[in-house]
Amino acid sequence: AGLTSLGLALAASGCGALGGSATPVRAVEFGTELAIPPLAESTVVGGVRTFELTARPGTREFLPGVTTPTWGFDGPYLGPTLRAERGERVAVRVTNELDETTSVHWHGMHLPPAMDGGPHQPIAPGDTWEPTWEIDQPAATLWYHPHPHGATEEHVYRGLAGLFLLDDDASRAADLPSRYGVDDVPVVVQDKVFDDDGRLELRHDGGEPGTLGDTVMTNGTVGAYHEVTTERVRLRLLNGSTARTYSFGFEDRSFDLVATDGGLLDAPVRLDEVRLAPGERAEIVVAFEPGDVTRLRSTEPDLGGVAASFAMGGNDAFDVLELRAADDLAPSPAPAWGPSSHAGEDELRAEDATMGRSFELADRMINGERMDMSRIDEVVTVGDTEVWEVRNAHPVPHSFHVHDVQFRILTIDGREPPPGLAGPKDTVYLEPRRTYRLLMRFEDYTDTEMPYMYHCHMLLHEDEGMMGQFLVVEPGETASDHVGH
Ligand code: C2O
Ligand code: CU
Numbered sequence: 001a002g003l004t005s006l007g008l009a010l011a012a013s014g015c016g017a018l019g020g021s022a023t024p025v026r027a028v029e030f031g032t033e034l035a036i037p038p039l040a041e042s043t044v045v046g047g048v049r050t051f052e053l054t055a056r057p058g059t060r061e062f063l064p065g066v067t068t069p070t071w072g073f074d075g076p077y078l079g080p081t082l083r084a085e086r087g088e089r090v091a092v093r094v095t096n097e098l099d100e101t102t103s104v105h106w107h108g109m110h111l112p113p114a115m116d117g118g119p120h121q122p123i124a125p126g127d128t129w130e131p132t133w134e135i136d137q138p139a140a141t142l143w144y145h146p147h148p149h150g151a152t153e154e155h156v157y158r159g160l161a162g163l164f165l166l167d168d169d170a171s172r173a174a175d176l177p178s179r180y181g182v183d184d185v186p187v188v189v190q191d192k193v194f195d196d197d198g199r200l201e202l203r204h205d206g207g208e209p210g211t212l213g214d215t216v217m218t219n220g221t222v223g224a225y226h227e228v229t230t231e232r233v234r235l236r237l238l239n240g241s242t243a244r245t246y247s248f249g250f251e252d253r254s255f256d257l258v259a260t261d262g263g264l265l266d267a268p269v270r271l272d273e274v275r276l277a278p279g280e281r282a283e284i285v286v287a288f289e290p291g292d293v294t295r296l297r298s299t300e301p302d303l304g305g306v307a308a309s310f311a312m313g314g315n316d317a318f319d320v321l322e323l324r325a326a327d328d329l330a331p332s333p334a335p336a337w338g339p340s341s342h343a344g345e346d347e348l349r350a351e352d353a354t355m356g357r358s359f360e361l362a363d364r365m366i367n368g369e370r371m372d373m374s375r376i377d378e379v380v381t382v383g384d385t386e387v388w389e390v391r392n393a394h395p396v397p398h399s400f401h402v403h404d405v406q407f408r409i410l411t412i413d414g415r416e417p418p419p420g421l422a423g424p425k426d427t428v429y430l431e432p433r434r435t436y437r438l439l440m441r442f443e444d445y446t447d448t449e450m451p452y453m454y455h456c457h458m459l460l461h462e463d464e465g466m467m468g469q470f471l472v473v474e475p476g477e478t479a480s481d482h483v484g485h
Contacts, residue, residue, distance in 0.1 A: 028223035030322035036181035040080035056097035079162030086168035091132035108142035119149035139171030140263035153459035174337035210243030210460035225322035232332035249273035259283035262406030262424025277399035277429035279457035370465030377468035392430035403452035407440035
C-alpha cells in the first residue's frame with residue numbers, strides 16, 4: 001500500500017524525507033550463541049538491597065574482525081540485569097566513568113521523582129549517584145537507561161541500557177518458565193549502523209523517525225541463536241532501539257503474550273505478532289517440539305496505514321533470533337496464573353477518573369511546546385485517577401511514555417484496545433492520526449519542585465523536545481518556583 005500514499009501524506013504535511021536514514025536490514029548468519037546479560041550482584045545491608053553500576057567506555061566485536069567503541073554498564077555493552085522483589089528497599093550506586101554527564105532512569109518504576117534518573121538527576125563524570133526506593137508494584141520486566149537532557153539517543157545507542165526485573169508472589173506462583181537465561185530469556189532488540197571504521201553511527205539526516213539501523217542485534221549479539229531445552233520458553237522482549245518499531249512473531253507458530261510493560265495480563269493472549277515501539281516490553285511464551293528450529297522475526301506491522309514503511313525502514317521482514325530445540329525437551333506447564341497482584345485494591349477504574357488532560361504530539365512538540373527544563377507543564381494531585389487523551393497529529397509514528405505510573409489504554413479512536421494492549425503499560429505506540437485515552441493514577445510520592453517526564457520514546461524526538469514535565473503534589477499545593485532543585 002504504502003509508498004505512494006506515504007509520499008503524498010508527507011508532501012502534504014511538510015515532514016522530512018521518507019526513511020532517509022534507512023537501508024534494509026542485512027541478512028546475517030545465525031551462528032553466535034545469544035549473550036545473556038549477567039544478573040547483577042547485590043548486597044543486603046540494613047534491609048536495603050544495594051547494587052552497583054558503573055557506566056564506562058569499552059569496545060566490542062559485533063561484526064567479525066571489527067572492533068567497535070561502545071559504552072556499557074560494568075562491561076563493554078549494555079548492562080547487567082537487576083532483579084528485586086516487591087516490598088524490598090533497593091539502592092543503586094551509579095558511577096559515571098564516561099567523559100560526559102549521563103543519568104540513569106528506571107523505566108517503568110514507581111518511585112519518588114528525585115530517584116527517577118531523568119534530566120534533573122545528572123551524574124557528572126567521576127561522580128556517583130545513589131538513589132534508593134521501595135519496590136511497590138507488581139512483578140514486571142522494567143529497564144534502565146540514561147536520560148541526560150538532549151543526549152538520550154546517543155547514550156542509549158552507544159550501549160547504555162539494561163533490564164530491571166521485579167518479582168512478586170503472583171509471578172513466583174505462576175506457571176511460567178522462570179530459569180533465567182535458560183527458559184526465561186531476556187531479549188533486548190536493537191538496530192545499528194556501523195561506519196567504515198566500525199564505529200556506531202547515528203544518522204541525523206532528517207529521516208524519520210530517527211536512525212534505522214541495517215544491523216539488528218539481540219543482547220548485543222548479531223545473528224544469535226539460543227538452545228531451547230524445555231517445551232516452553234519465555235522471551236522477555238525489550239525494544240531497546242532508538243527509533244525502530246518491530247512486529248515480532250514466527251513464521252511457523254503463534255505464541256502466548258503473558259505480560260506487557262507493567263506486568264502480567266489478566267490471562268494469556270494467543271497471538272501471531274506483537275508490535276513493540278521503542279521502550280515497550282512484552283513477555284511471550286513460545287512452545288517447541290523436539291528438534292524444532294525457528295526464528296523470531298519482525299514483519300512489517302500494521303501501523304495504521306501510511307506510516308508502516310516509515311517505522312520499518314521499508315523492510316518487509318527480517319529474522320532476529322534463532323531458537324534451536326534439543327531432541328529431548330524437559331516438560332513445561334502451560335502458562336497460567338491466579339489473580340495477579342494487579343487485582344483488588346490496585347484496580348484502575350475509568351469511573352474513578354476526576355481529571356482529563358489532552359496532549360497533542362506534532363513537530364517535536366507536545367501541545368505546541370518543546371521541552372523546557374524550567375517549565376512545569378502539568379500539576380497532578382496525588383491519589384487522583386486521570387484520563388490522558390494523547391493524539392498523534394503526525395503522519396509520523398510516535399511512542400508515548402509516562403514516568404512513575406503504569407496506565408491502561410481505555411480506547412484507541414474511541415474503540416476498545418485489542419487484548420494485547422489491554423494490560424499494564426507505561427509506553428504505547430501511537431499510530432499516526434489516532435487518539436489514545438490512557439487511564440492512570442498517581443500515588444504516594446509528591447514534590448513541588450521535582451518533576452516527572454512524559455515524552456516520545458523515539459529518542460531523537462525526545463532529544464529534540466517532544467517531552468514535557470509534570471509534578472505530583474498534595475491536594476491544594478502548587479508548583480514551587482524552583483523547578484528541579
Ligand atoms: Cu525510557 Cu523517559 O524514558
Ligand atoms: Cu516521536
